Amino acid sequence: MQTGHGDGATPDRATTDEPREKCGVVGVSLADRDAARPVYYALYALQHRGQDSAGIVTHDGFQQHDHVEMGLVGDAFDEADVEALAGSTGIGHVRYPTAGSVDQSCAQPFTVSFNSGSLGLSHNGNLVNADELRDELAGLGHAFTSDGDTEVIAHDLARNLLDGDLLHAVRETMGRIHGSYSLTVMHDDRVLGVRDPRGNRPLVVGELDDGYVLASESAAIDVLDGDLVRDVRPGEAILLDADGTGYESRQLFEVDDTAHCFFEHVYFARPDSVIDGTLVYDARRELGGALWRESGIDTDVVMPVPDSGRAFASGYADAAQADDASVEFAEGLMKNRYVGRTFIMPTQDERERAVRLKLNPIRSTVEGKSVTLIDDSIVRGTTSTQLVELLRDAGAESVHVRIGAPPIVAPCYFGIDMATREELIAADKTTAEIRETVGADSLAYLSVDAVAAALDEVREDLCLGCVTGEYPYDVAGEATDRDVDRPSPTGLAEADD
Known part of the structure; x- marks a missing residue:
């Protein structure tokens, strides 16, 4: 169990720049x-x-x-x-x-x-x-x-x-x-x-x-x-x-x-799964479209960070083209599926090298072009920094990063290992400071309200603790966004199908 401020990850396991599955x-x-x-x-x-x-x-x-x-x-x-x-x-x-x-x-x-x-x-x-x-x-x-x-x-x-x-x-x-x-x-x-x-x-x-x-x-x-x-x-x-x-x-x-975990749709669930009545692939495309409408920039090409960024980038590009923008969807990063996750690398230098082993740019997609790079989230910022550098080395004229979720500012206590509060780059940095850290020409996240709208949920029915710092359950030392009274038991009445 994780309780108290700043510790939402299993000790000695928080070495990846990605949220870990549950x-x-x-x-x-x-x-x-x-x-x-x-x-x-x-x-x-x-x-x-x-x-x-x-x-x-x-x-x-x-x-x-x-x-x-x-x-x-x-x-x-x-x-x-x-x-x-x-x-x-x-x-x-x-x-x-x-x-x-x-x-x-x-x-x-x-x-x-x-x-x-x-x-x-x-x-x-x-x-x-x-x-x-x-x-x-x-x-x-x-x-x-x-x-x-x-x-x-x-x-x-x-x-x-x-x-x-x-x-x-x-x-x-x-x-x-x-x-x-x-x-x-x-x-x-x-x-x-x-x-x-x-x-x-x-x-x-x-x-x-x-x-x-x-x-x-x-x-x-x-x-x-x-x-x-x-x-x-x-x-x-x-x-x-x-x-x-x-x-x-x-x-x-x-x-x-309710307190549905919005991150299931953003990252964890398979795109071909239906969660709470919504196909995850469709939800990610909706999130990508909302990202264009909130912070879109008309670059030469929009590309995903594979694999979870792909549906976001597709929805973003379609929304851009519907607005008569000239942006083109393309695969600009090739994933080596035989490389282990970055978290198994014992040192920070090796973890950074693992990004280059895992993802390689397609130079013809990138060289001499302005690029929008779409990802689902930024945790520590290590991977984003490496990817921006990779694209610049491959000849990109500019790199604009867009994220299909709000900034992760707090740990998860309910089954996701993201990182400790001290390790989360957005916990103590503004978006402008994060942009400077990762080296992008611009950076924008999706708003909480846009996430709720894209998932066809009211904000109050989602668990947003990791992006608001307010939790739907009573966690010691943390703020709650709900009445902490416990749900009431029923008389074991049969539910309607």
Whole structure:
């Protein structure tokens, strides 16, 4: 858990100039075939959300089976591992740690056996009161094997599952945990998905020919040749039938206002995913168009920083051309897909060199031209500085940087590892000072209001903590933009589909 001023990243891990992905969760219930392989494929579709560990837990109606390893999905599993996971229900997880250690003890799904059966839990998000609950549960005799907040949720669920009623136990635990979370839970052979009462983390439900699936993004449903049914609503639980024939929907908590993470659309989610009813690719093009309308400049060429800047740049160029500007969309940077992320480089000099290994300019696109470079965000400014220098070295006459999000001025406490407040370039610099630091001829960010409009959301329904410094959850030492009263539980009324 991250609390207090200036520390929104896992210690000793904040070495990248990019925001780090959070986690991805999956839950599957099928009629008459093993769930492990569909979960495995779904995790591949969510690999972008976490690369440190991967795991699957299944249940065959009699006992639980699990396989959890460090590394990418393809490294964590071989054919024999998947074949050994018997049972038609299962959950899965890919992890990047925003709370807890980077080791096997915090890899997920987290499993526990107790008097009321077996429990598996996958978590995407971050709790802000995990330490408080851990101390309370430890005082009641619970023994913890990790320092992650997922184990806190698992122990609290197990404590509330003594009567075997999973929906009741989840409702009780939701009343105690505070922060962001989407969970897939397996109690014996029943799979459940739940989204926190403000819907900060995404979760969707889909239908397969022979069952149902829960996943962080709809792309995981697509890879299983399924159909997206809808987003799981904030505060809602979806309980899949053990035989794969249907699901039960329960609204466990009343929702007064949401706190959807706008950064899912800006950076994290796959462009082909639908998040909260909006295709991410379309949202990024809308954001790019808004960027032109707010701060467009008529240069010879507009180019993306691959890959996440591509849809922004496309939307920006189309909006420019609609205004009869002469700007042309072109690929000006070639990405080497076989180079590891910059964060694995041990020294700053090597990290800067890694930018040149990873991205190489296409000289014919750049030489002798005025260039607009489109990116999704600037974190520390290191990468932006290197890219502007690359383009100048390739002969660009001028380089204008446009960013498809507002300046990141504060850390995220809810599942994104961006950097500490002290490391964020926009935390203590003006846009003019950042422009000078990165060496651009001009620099502009997208406004918060433009982000809300492009996502077809009211500003108050978005989590904007990283760009405003005001958070939708009560974080110790930080300002909140909401009433911090906890959401109210409902009487387990059935939700309308």
